Amino acid sequence: MRTPEHQAHDRDAADPGHRHLFHVPPADGGRYPEVAYLAGNSLGLQPRATRGELLADLDAWARLGVEGHLDAARPWLPYHELLTGPAARLVGARPAEVVVMNSLTVDLHLLMVSFYRPAGRRTRIVIEDTAFPSDSYAVRSQARFHGLDPDATVVRLTPRPGEDTLRTADVCDFLAAEGDTVALVLLGGVNYLTGELLDIPAITAAGRAAGAVVGWDLAHAAGNVPLALHDWDVDFAAWCSYKYLNAGPGALAGVFVHERHLGDPHLPRFEGWWSTEAATRFEMTPVSRPPATVEAWQISNPPILAMGPVRTSLEIFDAVGMPVLRERSLRLTGWLEHLLDEVTADRPLTVVTPRDPARRGCQLSVRIAGASAAELAKRLRYEHGVIADAREPDVVRFAPVPLYSTYHDCWRVADALAATVEGATS
Structure with missing residues (x-):
């Protein structure tokens, strides 16, 4: 009935x-x-609330022109900082560990520049077999960029025969057995196809115990499930804002880098104008002086009209x-x-x-x-x-x-x- x-x-x-x-x-x-x-x-x-907030930013541009960088009600120069606190609270991080920038796959590539460093036997990248295609494309292209065969480098974890979802124990057992060959674990926090929430803290601990770097694609997890990225000791993560975060089609993505990596001079990064310290940015010097925060991974100045809807959405999550x-x-x-x-x-x-x-x-x-x-x-x-x-x-x-x-x-x-x-x- x-x-x-x-x-x-x-x-x-x-x-x-x-x-x-x-x-x-x-x-x-x-x-x-x-x-x-x-x-x-x-x-x-x-x-x-999005329309009115976005129109207010447009009106500031109309009234102020270039002076909106400093004189707008929400000045554009530090605008991205309005998103930092709410985004950090959403994913269980410290403000220095989080920045909103770019789109998800772009951010994953920028993070892999730093955190996928194949060497010796340790070259493999572990993903789930039902990873979203863009993640599969990204890791395969990273393997090729390093001169490796993606078919041999990328390990696709599959469920047991007759099952649809991964078991945490199987992931951890694989890392315990073959972790010395793994450079990077990059899994989806919530699988896009099945909706399975992986055990992020357990898998992160297993990956790091095996000597691998552990990153997470949180496209289907951010705004969907509680996260504690800092306490779970995740190395890095990225997420989009257009799904559960309701920031609009193609909205800006978020990035997390654990504080133990911040300020590390040995980590390679791609850099641009926004990668240097804000206080010295307008000195226009040729050598970057990156801050000891995740903002060192920023490259370009933030798109204000794209940041507004993310800010509006994050305010809802902060309130609720x-x-x-x-x-x-x-x-x-x-x-x-x-x-x-x-x-x-x-x-x-x-x-x-x-x-x-x-x-x-x-x-x-x-x-x-x-x-x-x-x-x-x-x-x-x-x-x-x-x-x-x-x-x-x-x-x-x-x-x-x-x-x-x-x-x-x-x-x-x-x-x-x-x-x-x-x-x-x-």
């Missing part, structure tokens, strides 16, 4: 979240005025807090799991995300046997007003984001999935 719709409304009344802070796309007809938006793991919704969001995420994702269990029982559907709430964020990935994920997602959208995310050939991802998703959104997902799959297999 299926859960009745009124229970979703009752849950929303008791646990409303912060949907009022966001624009939700209209449904363009049908039973409901708004879509059920479960694609925040691909692109987050626009905060209502990750502990509160995580608790609501557990409730909301657990509710969706309950509803999907009712739907998958007699249909060719399998939830591939771990059932243990501690091993996942706010995403449940559903595999549909014998059908196209893209075609299913299209039907969900245009027949039922449900926006989800397809990953071919057979996985559809549903992300009930705790900031703005509702229990009723989850109910609509299950209802639409049941009707759509029944229609596809009847």
